[in-house]
Amino acid sequence: xxxxxxxxxxxxxxxxxxxxxxxxxxxxxxxxxxxxxxxxxxxxxxxxxxxxxxxxxxxxxxxxxxxxxxxxxxxxxxx
Amino acid sequence: xxxxxxxxxxxxxxxxxxxxxxxxxxxxxxxxxxxxxxxxxxxxxxxxxxxxxxxxxxxxxxxxxxxxxxxxxxxxxxx
Numbered sequence: 001x002x003x004x005x006x007x008x009x010x011x012x013x014x015x016x017x018x019x020x021x022x023x024x025x026x027x028x029x030x031x032x033x034x035x036x037x038x039x040x041x042x043x044x045x046x047x048x049x050x051x052x053x054x055x056x057x058x059x060x061x062x063x064x065x066x067x068x069x070x071x072x073x074x075x076x077x078x079x
Numbered sequence: 080x081x082x083x084x085x086x087x088x089x090x091x092x093x094x095x096x097x098x099x100x101x102x103x104x105x106x107x108x109x110x111x112x113x114x115x116x117x118x119x120x121x122x123x124x125x126x127x128x129x130x131x132x133x134x135x136x137x138x139x140x141x142x143x144x145x146x147x148x149x150x151x152x153x154x155x156x157x158x
Contacts, residue, residue, distance in 0.1 A: 009137050016136060054135040057095060058088050061158070070158055075136075076151040 003054070014051030019077050021049040023067050037066035082133070091158070093130030098156050100128040102146050116145035 005013065024034050031049070035042040040062060047053045048063075055063075057071065064074040084092065103113050110128070114121040119141060126132045127142075134142075136150065143153040 005137070009140075012137070012140055054137045056133040056135050057092070057139065057154070058084070058133045060136065061088070061091055070155075072151045072155040075154060076149075 005054070009054075010051065013054060015077050016055065016075065017049040017051040019074065020045075020063060020067075023069065023074065024049075027067055029066075034063070034066055038062040084133070088133075089130065092133060094156050094158075095134065095154065096128040096130040098153065099124075099142060099146075102148065102153065103128075106146055108145075113142070113145055117141040 024031070027034075029037070031042050031045045035045045038045070038059075040059065044053070045063075048055050048059075060071050060074060064071045067074065103110070106113075108116070110124045111121050114124045117124070117138075119138065123132070124142075127134050127138075139150050139153060143150045146153065
């Protein structure tokens with residue numbers, strides 16, 4: 001939290017957040033339910049969806065497993 | 080460093096490390112050259128390749144940009 005990212009980095013984190021939010025809604029999951037399925041905190045999921053977190057691969061794996069897709073698919077966004 | 084990962088998490092980090100190492104060698108880059116292209120430390124690249132680091136998406140983006148592939152492609156491994 002509080003780290004300053006470059007404009008491109010911030011845009012990348014935001015695009016990942018939007019992707020996760022879209023997939024979560026498509027899976028008909030609330031932030032609470034996704035967080036519970038990932039064993040992560042709801043506020044953490046919220047901050048990832050807002051592009052505020054530089055999420056690690058292990059947490060990406062948890063989120064993608066809960067969404068029943070691969071990490072590669074989760075990150076399959078325009079870069 | 081020093082964090083304890085589960086067996087599955089460790090295996091996942093190791094598979095990412097092997098993937099990055101394979102792609103780096105295929106691109107004919109030393110760890111030093113890849114690190115320089117990513118603006119990361121050589122010892123950091125080494126520890127990622129050994130599966131010792133829970134790499135973040137921003138660093139994955141730096142590595143994949145230096146390897147001229149997408150993050151999604153970089154993480155396109157058996158899970």
